Amino acid sequence: MTDIEIAKAVELKHINTIAEKIGINPDQLEHYGKFKAKLPLDLINETKASKSKLILVSAISPTPAGEGKTTISIGLNEGLNKLGKSSVVVLREPSLGPVFGIKGGATGGGKSQVLPMEDINLHFTGDFSAIEKAHNLLAAIIDNNIQSKTNNLNIDARTVKWKRVLDVNDRALRQVIVGLGGTTMGVPRETGFDITAASELMAILCLCNNLSDLKDRLGKIFIGFTYDKTPIYAKDLKAQGAMATLLKDAIKPNLVQSIEGNPAIIHGGPFANIAQGTNTVLATKMGMSLADYTVTEAGFGFDLGGEKFLDIKCQSANLKPEVIVLTATIRALKYHGGAALNELETPSPKALKKGLPNLEKHLENALKFNITPIIAINQFTSDTAEEIEIIQEFAKAKGIKAAIANVWADGGNGAIELATEVIKTLENTSSSDFKALYNWDQPVLDKVEVIAKSIYGGSSVDYSAKAKADLKRIENLGLSHLPICMAKTQKSLSDDESRRGRPDNFILNVREIEIAAGAGFLIPITGKMMRMPGLPAHPASENIDIDDQGNISGLF
């Protein structure tokens, strides 16, 4: 059975029932149909939130074999609920681009899914669209200001950093020239489109604490310079009020349910390779206000999502996770050990052993934040007893717990061992254990270096001429105190996606550094990283269909 077939076979509970389970009066919900609802921000209770145990799920470096970080997060929450705990899972919203491209949806898999999967994977409650519209409104206001004779800030069109965004994998929009057609049509200039998940507005939505903080951050967005070198921000264009108005509903977290009828909060959807990669602060705090345990995920490998979660989000919002679940699969570790994609079903203790250093590095990284990691082995039918034994021996030697999780096939029942380990670990930890990797106040070069060396395992950082000019600009703008949000391939600990396992002795190449003054971080773009994906030769869209009764097929 495919994911969508499994999902369709579930009889969904009304969202009111799910809400009541975590003490929400259904009257407080803003319904989007029977199975989705927005949660008002006044349900957030900082005192209650500070007592909830925050569990961060991350993973080894992802491979085409699949790791299932979201699936593990959902399954772990089912397991905790099965053990009688009050627990909520808090996740990111999927981006439409990859749904029609190559990656497919992002709502878990098998018996560990959030539902209704087709709605969550498509428009959901419109949050991405709202971000896209607010982002592109600012772009239109900028070009309009450049064009206008009577309301003109003297912006030098060549310095404008603000691009446009669309939630579609459309490589032809990466580099464009706009404003063609003559004097009535605009001022021609080079610019481009990023995918919506990479929008600074997505980052702002994910980091803001309330509507007023949102508006404040929107106003601080850096646009470019005037001809006399004065920096221009969104507030200079009086754009932040209209933009915040467009985000009035998007700021509210969304409530849905898992296959086993447990509450799931889904909100915000930045990618961890090109953005900060974790759901909104408001959703995390919402989850923590409503349950004793809050399971959340940080995108892609721990080197990207995990590091950013801890250094940016946790420092920004004063969150303190107490355990890190590191998702690994035997298939993926074999791939890291050099096995080819078509060999992953074949038992290969040798390839597995060769791939273990990738897991080892992510475990070491977790410990650098003084948080206990637990390995979750996301089980596949092709895994052999010998292979499982190898990982368990490896974990034992390191003094780290490893739990087999069969959540794809068994849902919560498949996560009992993992959930039990998590509960046990939490009994021996404290939220005061957490310490960040760096202080925001350190120099930019130091912050980048500590991530590159300590987390990625590189030997040094190389800055292009453009990146050096960007550094100078950051200093001039007084933004050196901002934390670092790396844009790096998720496929390798290095910036070269072909280097699997645990690469060493590599240089991290910083091509340029984008400024996200509103979100409040700097984005070194490394290697060949693109902030607008492309479609594969045969996009997933070719197989997606809907019949006359509205039944969707081909979503996975």
Place this chain on the structure above:
Amino acid sequence: MTDIEIAKAVELKHINTIAEKIGINPDQLEHYGKFKAKLPLDLINETKASKSKLILVSAISPTPAGEGKTTISIGLNEGLNKLGKSSVVVLREPSLGPVFGIKGGATGGGKSQVLPMEDINLHFTGDFSAIEKAHNLLAAIIDNNIQSKTNNLNIDARTVKWKRVLDVNDRALRQVIVGLGGTTMGVPRETGFDITAASELMAILCLCNNLSDLKDRLGKIFIGFTYDKTPIYAKDLKAQGAMATLLKDAIKPNLVQSIEGNPAIIHGGPFANIAQGTNTVLATKMGMSLADYTVTEAGFGFDLGGEKFLDIKCQSANLKPEVIVLTATIRALKYHGGAALNELETPSPKALKKGLPNLEKHLENALKFNITPIIAINQFTSDTAEEIEIIQEFAKAKGIKAAIANVWADGGNGAIELATEVIKTLENTSSSDFKALYNWDQPVLDKVEVIAKSIYGGSSVDYSAKAKADLKRIENLGLSHLPICMAKTQKSLSDDESRRGRPDNFILNVREIEIAAGAGFLIPITGKMMRMPGLPAHPASENIDIDDQGNISGLF
């Protein structure tokens, strides 16, 4: 009080109450919060619909003075309900672009508004976003196919007609070059962006009869040619299934309420100057299935929205309106008579008389469809008794009823006279009276000519070289049987926006002819018409704001 202040002062009824008023079980609704809901298509009942009286509200040629066609439509529905009739108003959804530009919202005004106005004017239930995403997915698939080595239809990039769309007034996107950056980034080509309301997908959504018809029309969208001159359609790219999937919710009409708590169905939002300008067929049929009277509007002046409503939508969906309400204001007629914008508060029987021929022409046009027109004089405080008398005398001489409607200030109470006239007229009409202006099977040139001469009052039609080449292509593609959807300025009966009143002896200049093979019409683009608006020097966005409690200001 501003419109948003009036709107916010209303205590809204739960949408369940509104639904029950027209016999809908609340359980059948898909709620979007407490005050908006989508209606399932199975509520459409063709037999019941065929017995409902369809009332078309249109207007004289619009002026900066404001005519209030939507306000009259909403007020008339309030009036009919006040008179104890079962009546529903069916309207278009506002486009975000103009909300942040110059026009403001499109939810009526004063005491005749649909609510919640701020939600309807912003993202509403996401229909525009869904159209935008499905449209831009097709664009990405096209450029991806051109770029791909292994899945390539040999499309000649120079012939691709499919642009992208955004729901923002962004003139810098009218003409762009995409695909820059080298071999991995795409194939450079000229293209552009239209506003979402002008998307062929909006037209398709508005004309389709069900999900299967929607998908069929999506597949028929014309893209361009291969290098060996074979036409390429969306179905050749296997795009229609994914596009229809994205529109699965957008296809369902939306239910909201008016200030007086009467049902309003709002669905689809094409502009009448650049598209067909009327709400969806499904919404009209939904309204007609649920009430004895269905009030609907056709955008801008009757020459644009009215003609397209009758010749395209009514012929396509077998709808037969029985009365046309022509909205006029004394202010606007004075403007048509040559008065300056700042003189409209000053009584001027002379300017009014000079402006009446604009109204006269629209009345004559209505009669060409064998439908009885009624004049609705949308009252302003500056109107004098003498000026009102002049219109009434004018109407009397023509044998046409004219009713004063004070719906802005008084809501339904201000529409009693108008509603009474409408009911009286309907008692003497039959749905079999309606006859279209032309048959779809006539040659393209004839169809364009009959609109240009008979409706606009022009003397002839001039085709540019490009338009002539387009005509040839339409013939070669076997699409000559499609009806005509003119793109023409709304500000004049001619294609020159500076010619107010009733211009004559003019040539209609057809610049090019776009093909909307999926929607099923041809779009002659006349004069200087643009399908992507720009922002004014000081966009409305500068005054839009939201406070910490989520209260919006500056929307109008």
